[in-house]
Amino acid sequence: MAPKVRAPRITLASLKPAPGSQQNQKRVGRGQGSGYGGTAGRGANGQKSRSGPGPRPGFEGGQTPITKLFPKRGFVNQNAKLWAPVNLERIQHWIDQGRLSSSPEQPITARELLQSGCVHDVHDGIKILGDGAAKLKTSLYIVASRASQSAISAIEDKGGKVLCKYHNKLALQQTVKGSQDQVDAAPTRRADIVWYGQHHNRGYLSPTTLASLDHLPWVDERWKTLAKQLGAWKKQ
Amino acid sequence: MLASLSQRIRVLSSRTVHLRALSSTQVHHAQAASKLVDTPEHPALTPVLLSLSPPFVQKASDPTPEDFCVALDPTVFNHPVRRDILHLCVVHYLDSLRQGSANTKTRGEVRGSGIKIRRQKGSGRARLGDGQSPMLVGGGVAFGPKPRDFSTKLPRKVIEMGLRVALSAKLKEQRLGIMQNLSWPNVKTKHLAQRIDALGCRKTLFVTGEGELPKDLERVMRNIPAVDVVTPKDLNVYQILKWPRLVMDLKAVEYFEQTLSKAPKSLQTALPLP
Secondary structure (H helix, E strand, O other): OOOOOOOOOOOHHHOOOOOOOOOOOOOOOOOHHHOOOOOOOOOOOOHHHOOOOOOOOOOEEOEOOHHHHOOOOOOOOOOOOOEEEEEHHHHHHHHHHOOOOOOOOOOEOHHHHHHHOOOOOOEOOEEEEOOOHHHOOOOOEEEEOEEOHHHHHHHHHOOOEEEEOOOOHHHHHHHHHOOOOOOOOOOOOHHHHHHHOOHHHOEOOOHHHHHHOOOOOOOOHHHHHHHHHHOHHHHO | OOOOHHHHEEEOOOOOOOHHHOOHHHHHHHHHHHOOOOEOOEHHHOOEEEEOOOOOOOOOOOOOHHHEEEEEOHHHHOOOOOHHHHHHHHHHHHHHHOOOOOOOOOOOOOOOOOOOOOOOOOOOOOOOOOOOOOOOOOOOOOOOOOOOOOOOOOOHHHHHHHHHHHHHHHHHOOOEEEEOOOOOOOOOHHHHHHHHHHHOOOOEEEEOOOOHHHHOHHHHHOOOOOEEEEOHHHOOHHHHHHOOEEEEEHHHHHHHHHHHOOOOHHHOOOOOOO
């Protein structure tokens, strides 16, 4: 058998990097031949040629900077809520694709909407809106933070049920996580108590709403107690 | 890979020195034993065969090494040569060894007062502030070295590939040996040194898959020059390239194949490490 020509042995001395993988560092101020000698790429005199951090960010040489040209306006409401909107059209499309399913025992909540990709971020809660209500075919069982009037009427026309429930930050996290052992806090602000106590909004503290959903397994007994306690203002 | 350690080595009907001399039936025996058969779906998974090296202590019950060969996972021991990957791994290792303790004093750290050396105007010479300016003799160093960390990061998978390339290179250069086991019965260094000379195993790195301390192997070998023993966990690419010869035992081979193999999972059988 003819001896094969062997490749030179691989030793520590015969290693080299892949060609083109290593670029030489730019070293300024090291003679004219490098192209970066003399003033080292800084030009002639002026603030920019000096050492140090230079003018502060946003400084425009004395001209009124763009950040100062226009007056301040208004305030930012710290209590404002950002609802993540989702239209009925989108929910129906997701159901048609098989990415969402709704049944009387397992309603659609923020968790299902987020995990299926119907909603990309829950923000402060989900609001069901009524765009494309004509395309809704299935009877939906949905629990959300808010719902528009057209969405409520469209869902109930098709035989579904909507419930608007108050979620504070912690309750929303627990809903998205899917944990069963936590008790969600009741609303504390007057505006929230009033809103969720109205059947017009399908709020979970409204006795009429709870009565219409009585047969469903996911309705909490505690909500009835809360409805009575937090609804006491109506009779005062 | 193989159901047991003993199945890994198969008796061949004749002595073999070069693997090319194996007949096709013998190769088929070994391939069938290793379960990595050269199928149309996996053309690159033919196992690589390497004959056993004679061990330190040859017991009568042990198989004679000349008649046996080991079937090795080709994704670990028959990897194509990648010198650039080896370069990356070696440079990364050497970077990690740097002490990085070079230190100089800046003009703020040099001992001295802040008094102005001479008046600003009228002396006829250049203007000067304190006596520790880098411009002056005995002053601080401008932009001198300071203690720093020279270690770099390299993706874990690149290091693993480096190990595969290095092991394959050692095998290809016929500088890799596999012994049944690396054990020496007593702690007598002199006798082990004589045995190593007899086997021609100087300038060799031994890789043992067992723990070092119970076997006392490290203690025996400690004083033998140009010989060292490591565990497969501590083996790195630099060591594989540095040492002219590498000898490992079967348990070390198992370890490397378990941690480094890229063969599809369906063709591997998970073996519990001892």
